Amino acid sequence: MIQYRHFHNTDPPGLLQLWHSCALGPAAAEGFSCDILELFTFSQPFFDRLGLIVATDENRIVGFVHAGFAPLADESGLDRRQGILSGLMVHPAYRRRRIGTELVCRAEDYLRLAGAECVEAGGGLDRNGFYVGIYGGLQPSGWLESAAPWNAFLGSCAYTFSTRTIIMHRNLKTSRDPVSAKLIRHRRQLEMVITDRPSGQPWWWFVRFGHLDSLRFELRPASTGLCVAAGQIIGMDVFIPKWGVRSVGIRGLFVPEGQRLHGYALALVLEMCRRLRDESVQLIEAHVDEQNQGAMKLFRSARFEAAERLVTYRRRLD
Ligand SMILES: CC(C)(COP(=O)(O)OP(=O)(O)OC[C@H]1O[C@@H](n2cnc3c(N)ncnc32)[C@H](O)[C@@H]1OP(=O)(O)O)[C@@H](O)C(=O)NCCC(=O)NCCS
Structure with a gap:
């Protein structure tokens, strides 16, 4: 007999x-x-034991769902109107017995009571506060599309497809850097500045990435010293036992408005890759929303390839 608590x-x-x-x-x-x-x-400051519901069979845990909340727009706290299902799994021997469905229902009850008006299963790009560093690679931007029949299962729970994030990979051992006159010019004229921790980040950044290694990279023309492109790298060391290689994620790429379409972002990503190759990092990862054609093009130009897809599904709570 399955019990829930x-x-x-x-x-x-x-x-x-x-x-x-x-x-x-x-x-x-x-x-x-x-x-x-x-x-x-469990040590996240916003972890609430009532949001994590387990299914047990004679005291053995055979499934769980973990509900929480998305961040506020300024990332200074949680938005309790927007519920998130951060994690959900049922032991393979217990599947197709409606345990997953019951867990989702109970998570929705928890979220509804806390004031949520909608729920996003899988979180989404930069919206899931749990499992950063252990699920999704660089971050849990959704649930792995290939790992479960999400469409059939979440469809049966009245959810509709919401977002797809492409995990882009570049293997630094097997791929060569692109070459162009513009890139050579940028290499000559731009300086890379590396700071040992991204500063000025909001609370949401620190609770998710604060436990991981991180660096901030900036490109600045020697002539002006003004930043024309910036980005962060996040260490993904917990994945070493599974993947067998050192991996690092690139996130938060930013080019100031007036500096766009000059190839600075590509120059920055390639420079980051070069530095990481020198540090014996083999795999670089980035997460890109499939609708973001500009970012997809940028990473493809930098020799990244689509590796996996993370999806989210959404439902309004009455
Ligand atoms: C997705 C998952 C939670 C479903 O759990 P479950 O307990 O087997 O689901 P349910 O029994 O409640 O399924 C409800 C309905 O969903 C659909 N469904 C579920 N699994 C399905 C499958 N393998 N194929 C087709 N439809 C499926 C069916 O309509 C099913 O109803 P039915 O059995 O009456 O036909 C489970 O497959 C799982 O744990 N997968 C891995 C999870 C994962 O990768 N999590 C990562 C994020 S942390």
């Missing part, structure tokens, strides 16, 4: 075991300890 402090080992039994696909880290799960999930 809220999270208990003694649950992490059972949740970790479930995680490793669920075949979550290439975008889920594996081989990590309970401390890591604790660090990226």
